[in-house]
Amino acid sequence: MSVVYALLGLLAVIALITLLIGIPVFVIWLILKSFGARGEVINASLFRKKTRTFLTVGSIMLAFLMFGLLSALGKAFTAGVDLAGQDRLLTRHKVTWIQLLPVSYLNRIATVDGVADVTHQTWFGGYYKEPRNFVAVIPSDIESTFRIYPELEIPPEQYEALIADRTGFAAGYAVAEKYGWQVGDRVPIRSEIYRRADGGDTWEMTLQAIYRPRDDLGDPTSVFFHNDFFNETLPEGAQDQVGWYIVKVEDPDNAAAVAEAIDELFANSPVETKTETEKAFAAGFANQVGNVGKIVTAVIAAVFFTMLLVTANTMGQSVRERTNELAVLKTLGFTNTGVTWFVLAEALLIAVVGGLAGIGLAYLSIIVLGDQLRQYLPVFFLPGRDVLIGIALMFGFGLVASALPATQALRLQVADALRRA
Amino acid sequence: MSESLVEINAVSKIYKRGAERLTVLDKLSLSVPRGDFVALMGPSGSGKTTLLNLIGGIDRPDGGSIVVSDRRIDKLSDRALAHWRSRHVGFVFQMFNLLPVLTAERNVELPLLLTGMNGRQRRERARTALSLVGLQDRFTHKPAQLSGGQEQRVGIARAIVTDPEILLCDEPTGDLDRQSGDEVLDLLVALNESQGKTIIMVTHDPVAAERAKRIVHLDKGRLSSVSEAAA
Known part of the structure; x- marks a missing residue:
């Protein structure tokens, strides 16, 4: 019986994660739908491999969830000093x-x-x-x-x-x-x-x-x-x-x-x-426990950036696989800049929607966790300044992740690409 | 068939691989009148596809000049060339090169994104082009749901949807069975005869070449012969 419960629990967790990631993926699809045929071109590129897009959005979401929690944790350790x-x-x-x-x-x-x-x-x-x-x-x-x-x-x-x-x-x-x-x-x-x-x-x-x-x-x-x-x-x-x-x-x-x-x-x-x-006293007091905070911060930051690198690589790979199609678009008369925008828009959309979903989830988690942790961390909230930093990071990440594939798209020689296809 | 649409004068194209220089086109000259249907033939490496790419403005020559519709395209900037392609040229590829995740209608609509048309106008135009190639019942089908011949017809619809002056076809029947190939060739002939489209087609297939008005043979980057097709 306990095995059945364990399996049901596992299924429930998988369903919850699917739902959590599914919502931003659906939002991306909806946004692109509203942009007509151009949006459909990007939609078509993004949803060619649905699992990959799903997992990429999930990775970014998780990265920004961690970023949000990290920010709240950092604030918890320094609030006394600010106050x-x-x-x-x-x-x-x-x-x-x-x-x-x-x-x-x-x-x-x-x-x-x-x-x-x-x-x-x-x-x-x-x-x-x-x-x-x-x-x-x-x-x-x-x-x-x-x-x-x-x-x-x-x-x-x-x-x-x-x-x-x-x-x-x-x-x-x-x-x-x-x-x-x-x-x-x-x-x-x-x-x-x-x-x-x-x-x-x-x-x-x-x-x-x-x-x-x-x-x-x-x-x-x-x-x-x-x-x-x-x-x-x-x-x-x-x-x-x-x-x-x-x-x-x-x-x-x-x-x-x-x-x-x-x-x-x-x-x-x-x-x-x-x-x-x-x-000064609060800062000194915070430093006594601050090392723990710094360790947690360092670990989460390392995980955050590793995930970003992996995601950037995945996005780059996704574009490289479509070299031939980008060449066809250029053949049809799309300019170098126009094709590059397709690549940039795709990466930015994934990064921003996935990131916002992650920050949103962090916000909700902090509300829930805040009550549980209040006796240990009296001040535990997501500062508005960090939300803005997070949004800037999303755009920065989208641009960095797409920089190489966008450059490749920009420089793509149509005849060479079609010959290789 | 008097006015010249394409004028190629002493065009050269050289590929460099390290220290090696490979001359693909060697001061080749060719004139294609408006309304012509030319088949480019020749052995592999003779420069057929390269010539087609140069005429279509997706590659640049290392020497000589290319004038299409009174415009010297080899001197255009990348941006101007892209704009020119979208207005004047339709491409048909051997492997169709359709976007697999878009429907036939959306694939055909792609070149129209570069025009000032609104969504409804684009859709109507795309459906007209698909109907013209006999795919009026395949608007919402994706490439994987179509046969090879149908895919190529979608490719042709995409090529003609902007009403270009010239169609450039690179082995359009190369990936098709004989029957489908014949249907595609019938369509190209009809476009040439009834719509007045100028067509330049690269092919290895003598039967396909016979459907053209003229056959141009290339060998080692040079024009070896020009003949009237039997048909």
């Missing part, structure tokens, strides 16, 4: 951001010239119910955090409720949707780093607010809750420490001087600091 504000500094322990800082630094940092606002945050290592349900939970000073991050928007009434409730928390809309949390729900959040004074690892809190980032680059998957509440539940020795400070400067042009002043403030103390722009 980081130039007017925000991050002060952490001089050795590593994992080591904590005294909470008392808050007031001292606030006194530094050029500092407009300051807040603190801590990495909680949170999860919901089971460790596989990772949630980016951050105990923080709620008021100053949402002041410094105006791009995280909360409805005013929810914000008021959040401030009024010491055991309340704010969650990004994506994480709330994922776990089905509604405003007012009591939610147990567990930590794999911290333990309560009573030995427990669970903080039960009320969801009072759901925030939404102003644009696609914002992280909709974090949870913020009151550090005061968090602090008082910790054992005595673990209290009054925070992970890092976020400092908003009055003048971004003065950020370097402010950072230096902050670090000087704590120089030669038991806990020295390192202050850098949030962007």
